[in-house]
Amino acid sequence: xxxxxxxxxxxxxxxxxxxxxxxxxxxxxxxxxxxxxxxxxxxxxxxxxxxxxxxxxxxxxxxxxxxxxxxxxxxxxxxxxxxxxxxxxxxxxxxxxxxxxxxxxxxxxxxxxxxxxxxxxxxxxxxxxxxxxxxxxxxxxxxxxxxxxxxxxxxxxxxxxxxxxxxxxxxxxxxxxxxxxxxxxxxxxxxxxxxxxxxxxxxxxxxxxxxxxxxxxxxxxxxxxxxxxxxxxx
Ligand code: CUA
Numbered sequence: 539x540x541x542x543x544x545x546x547x548x549x550x551x552x553x554x555x556x557x558x559x560x561x562x563x564x565x566x567x568x569x570x571x572x573x574x575x576x577x578x579x580x581x582x583x584x585x586x587x588x589x590x591x592x593x594x595x596x597x598x599x600x601x602x603x604x605x606x607x608x609x610x611x612x613x614x615x616x617x618x619x620x621x622x623x624x625x626x627x628x629x630x631x632x633x634x635x636x637x638x639x640x641x642x643x644x645x646x647x648x649x650x651x652x653x654x655x656x657x658x659x660x661x662x663x664x665x666x667x668x669x670x671x672x673x674x675x676x677x678x679x680x681x682x683x684x685x686x687x688x689x690x691x692x693x694x695x696x697x698x699x700x701x702x703x704x705x706x707x708x709x710x711x712x713x714x715x716x717x718x719x720x721x722x723x724x725x726x727x728x729x730x731x732x733x734x735x736x737x738x739x740x741x742x743x744x745x746x747x748x749x750x751x752x753x754x755x756x757x758x759x760x761x762x763x764x765x766x767x768x769x770x771x772x
Contacts, residue, residue, distance in 0.1 A: 554641040558726040559710040562642050569638075573631070650690045650724035658686070662695040664702035664715035667744030669735060677767035682751045683735065685727050686760040695721045703739035706752055712738060727754045 555565035650657065660683065661672035671683045685691055695704045697715040705712035709725035715737075737748035755763065 554638060554645060556645055558728075559646055559724075560708075560726075562646050563710050566639060566642055570635075573635070577631075650692055656688065657690045657692060659692045659694065660685075662693050662704055662715065663698055664695070664704060664737065664741075664748070665698040666700065666742050667737075667748040669704070669737075669748070669750040671750075673764070673767065675764065675767065677764070679767075681749075682753065684753045684755055684760060684763060686757050686764075687727055687730050687754055688757075689727050690724060691727060692722065692724045695723065700741050701739050702737045702741050702748065704735060705738045706733050706735045708733045709752075711735075714739070730754050730756050730759075 555562045659674055662683075663670040663672070668681055669683070671679045673679075693704070693711065693713065695713050695715045696719060697717045699717060701717075702715035703712065704715050706725065708731070709727070711723055711725045713721045713723040715721070731754045733752040733754070735750040735752050737745055739745075741748065
């Protein structure tokens, strides 16, 4: 199977994480943490076991079977079977992880999972030193982004002057803001909450002040606020 055919199959099979970005990234985090810990424990335990098994002893016979010889590649006994097995298991783990992670990241990088009513497109413009947000109805806010709850938000990000980087850690959003170019990313809002968007690319003296408040509001509250925003009035 080619890459492009395999990934959707894995997505459908539920092997590769889908859903919100937060979900996808936390699954990647936990899989790597648990697998890494597991491999570390096995390797260190096996190393300690061998260090103990072949420790220096006064009463040790001169020729212990399987004893590794300094300067020689160990066959691992059994005519290299152990060596082959460890290579094979490592290869399976590494290749599976690469395919799995690639699939998860491809899903995140692709178009948002839901299109339609619950999708809102926000145009984000970075400048020295702040963020401007343009809403579908033509309204504009500066330094504050208001979003409705339980919504898929598509961000179209660009810059007015130099390179910036738009990031909202809690929503797992981080994307370049480049003058003359538009980069697209998406996120899903859930409960009403307040987050902070920041610039993640050193862009000048005011870089560290280049923040914006992200306010996720209850749907009705948002609707009221949004209805009062007009292209001219903001
Ligand atoms: Cu914009 Cu740092």
